[in-house]
Amino acid sequence: MSPNATAPAAPTESAGEPDTTSAPGGDDPAPGTEALPGLSGTLAARARTMEGKVRRRCAELARIESPSGDASRLDQLADELAAGYRATGAEVRREPGPAGDHLLMQWPGQDESLPHLLFVGHHDTVWPAGTLADWPVTEHDGMLCGPGVLDMKAGLALLEGAFSMLADLGLRPHHPVRVVVTADEEIGSPDGRRVVERQLPGAAAVFGLEPPHEDGRLKTARRGSTRVKLTVTGHEAHAGNHPEDGTSAVDELVDQLVAVRGLACQPGTELNTGRIRGGTRANVVAGQAEAELGLRFSTPEAQRSTLDTLAHLTALRPGALVHTEVLSSRPAWPEREGNPLLRHVRSLAAALGQQVDGAPAGGAGDTNLAGARGLPTLDGLGAVGAGPHARDEHIALDQLAPRIALLAGLLAVPLPRLRSR
Known part of the structure; x- marks a missing residue:
């Protein structure tokens, strides 16, 4: 084709879907x-x-x-x-x-x-x-x-x-x-x-x-994907002298993660705990802890159900608070x-x-x-x-x-x- 040639307009569509099927490696030209x-x-x-x-x-x-x-x-x-x-x-x-x-x-x-x-x-x-x-x-x-x-x-x-x-x-x-x-x-x-x-x-x-x-x-x-951050707030105390005055955010987070792992057993859901951090010292009951979860979903239904469960997590021990934040999310295709x-x-x-x-x-x-x-x-x-x-x-x-x-x-x-x- 000459560089200055102008291609004709697209063919008029028929009322039905054109059949563009071609066996891989076949010689049928593509539409147009x-x-x-x-x-x-x-x-x-x-x-x-x-x-x-x-x-x-x-x-x-x-x-x-x-x-x-x-x-x-x-x-x-x-x-x-x-x-x-x-x-x-x-x-x-x-x-x-x-x-x-x-x-x-x-x-x-x-x-x-x-x-x-x-x-x-x-x-x-x-x-x-x-x-x-x-x-x-x-x-x-x-x-x-x-x-x-x-x-x-x-x-x-x-x-x-x-x-x-x-x-x-x-x-x-x-x-x-x-x-x-x-x-x-x-x-x-x-x-x-x-x-x-x-x-x-x-x-x-x-x-x-x-x-x-x-x-x-x-x-x-x-698959759909979502990154979720779980943040746990506890109450700091001396781990040796007065541990009973504290609420360990780390212990609460560990227990939450064990419970959350059950979500991966649901059809269409996969879970990876990608990052964990918390506490300050071995002799201090941890006041803060967090984890970042990576989730993948085969269906929109699995995505909705799993994220709804995570959004309604509640603390397992008195004095702890659990917060769920969706960092990013892509719907299942x-x-x-x-x-x-x-x-x-x-x-x-x-x-x-x-x-x-x-x-x-x-x-x-x-x-x-x-x-x-x-x-x-x-x-x-x-x-x-x-x-x-x-x-x-x-x-x-x-x-x-x-x-x-x-x-x-x-x-x-x-x-x-x-x-x-």
Whole structure:
């Protein structure tokens, strides 16, 4: 296609859901590609030429440390991301937050009357500042390794590369596109959630830039997750002379945690006690204690029931007070029957010479907010790799070009109708 050619408008929708089913590896073109002669081959070929640029970009982003909660470092990375995306034609807005700025970016579509596509990602990582000193970003054996390279600097670099490739071809996305990059996803998006949720109304589809399953499958559902802090207040006293005058917050917390562990026996609920602290000295009855719990839920019902139980905890011993605080929460995103969005992506991938499938995921992310509302949602469109949150975190370099082409195709090709009228 000539760089100055204009793609025709999306085909008129029929009254029924278009059948975009294609066997993995099949030759059926994705909806819309037949209206864009040569697009599939052009995207696949051009993506291979973009691979080196995106690989270098991913390494650049990973070398800017951005731990959750470190606003100055996160804002430094936000500056770099904003500049890179502006170069592709984006309108960029900063959304200030207590843990650093979130980014909201927009591109016009070929047809501005169409609903927008929404991509969600994050630029915070779980790795503390200084990690690069003994674990630098390196490339070897077909992998790029380093803190945050998979989760999810590579996803941000890939989408930037896809937009850049379309701009080089003289193309605009078919639909208007919005991208939200949150600064606090790794701690549950306590503030970023509001930025994502503002962009959900009217979205035709929502795509997440988290890494896929290790075998490359996309993520079609996610468990809900909630972080809860239990705080116990007791009464201090001398542990040797007058222990009877005290109420141990530590003892109360231990007993509460033993009782709370029973919640993990309920269907659809998992619990991890991630952090405990309390007391001051061995010879002082503890006056304060707290624990942070991580909970995951397979269903909305399990989430509601468990959080209701935690909200109504009462002290087991006289003189103690128990307080429950929800630090962050994401709703469960259940599997969608039929999943026409996955069928569309699978068919588009086949037109690009790729095999793509999907499966539910155990972890939670910002796409939970869309999937829980019933919006057509897929996650895992970031880089293929392994080891997120671990010292063997890496991406597979030979999978960069296919992912660039797939993202560019999702931007360029009109969506079929994904929901009933």
